[in-house]
Amino acid sequence: MVDVETFIPEAKAEIAEAIGDDNAVIALSGGVDSSTAAALAYDAIGDQLTPVYVDTGLMRKGETEQIRETFEYMDSLRIVDATDRFLDELEGVTDPEEKRHAIGEQFIREFETVAREVEAEYLVQGTIYPDRIESEGTIKSHHNVGGLPDVVDFDGIVEPMRDLYKDEVREVARELNLEEIISERMPFPGPGLAVRIIGEVTAEKLDVAREANHVVEEELEEYEPWQALAAVIGKATGVKGDNRVHGWVVAVRSVESRDGMTARAQEIDWETLQRIQSRITGENDTVSRVVYDVTHKPPATIEYE
Structure with a gap:
């Protein structure tokens, strides 16, 4: 130290x-x-x-x-x-x-x-x-x-x-x-939300990523993660109302670490995860599903890109 x-x-x-x-x-x-x-x-x-x-x-x-x-x-x-x-x-x-x-x-x-x-x-x-x-x-x-x-x-x-x-x-x-x-602020990557978007960065994806990250940081604050984030990783079929939609998939990630060189995915209770998915899909009509990333570092990195 x-x-x-x-x-x-x-x-x-x-x-x-x-x-x-x-x-x-x-x-x-x-x-x-x-x-x-x-x-x-x-x-x-x-x-x-x-x-x-x-x-x-x-x-x-x-x-x-x-x-x-x-x-x-x-x-x-x-x-x-x-x-x-x-x-x-x-x-x-x-x-x-x-x-x-x-x-x-x-x-x-x-x-x-x-x-x-x-x-x-x-x-x-x-x-x-x-x-x-x-x-x-x-x-x-x-x-x-x-x-x-x-x-x-x-x-x-x-x-x-x-x-x-x-x-x-x-x-x-x-x-x-x-x-x-x-x-005490949670780490945030220098390239910003660009590395929390798989593929081309667009204004639409940025809006989804920005709002989803805000939800995740609010909902997981009590867990005191080393880093918590949401990433837009692609599209998948879903249902909104009576309509079939091809919407964004948002991956939620929350890890514990000392220095960021290695990290362990946090165990988040089901009720919290359901609240996160409900907020993200409910607050953005273009999001069709939310998934939780359970991968440690290694083999994954903390960010998606």
Whole structure:
């Protein structure tokens, strides 16, 4: 476990030394990793830092409003609406790795645009150790590691938490007195809901995934999962009223883990599962059925793509 009293001043010193007298932007998603990195960087270099939250259209329900409220104390916060640009880049893309690389490249282009406006030479990221392990291996590319484009218009990328696991990041966040909604927040993938949609990402699938994820997070909160999610995995025949429909299939997943490297599917009681399926199918006419994923990691990954 990380010694937070040693790590925090060392991380701040590393950031300050790397940036020097220059300016930097930080990729702020609202998750515990990027939020902790932002807090460290803001303490280290103050007004030299511009936090950038990119609304990709792939985020959780209410995410943008939550970010604005939580980080309003950072005067230089930028919120960029890039929904249309991300959906354009993802149009027709079905391969999971191609998705991740398309998202990673568009993220960088958005940060580069803001960086030119504020004359920032450096990019700060909340990359953690599991991100690097999975991207350097053959599991999947993370948009902030293996998903980066070959050409990046920054003098350097600073990753102060690159050697930490998720539980260690939470310890640092608590020590920095970040709000509980941040320090204890459930992990959410950098590529967002795009990796909770099998096949091409469309506005319709995103609406289904966003609402279903909201239901799952609400209903499973009492189980305190390491991560709980809903994924749109295809279509199947169902019945709505007196009509036969070919609707979306939503897979629900809830796991326990320490660091995300391995995970065990949680045992959820039948009444809760029935309540989840009732809400998801009842609140969205295009969903025909809901299934529960009982697979551990390995052999599965936590996310679907």
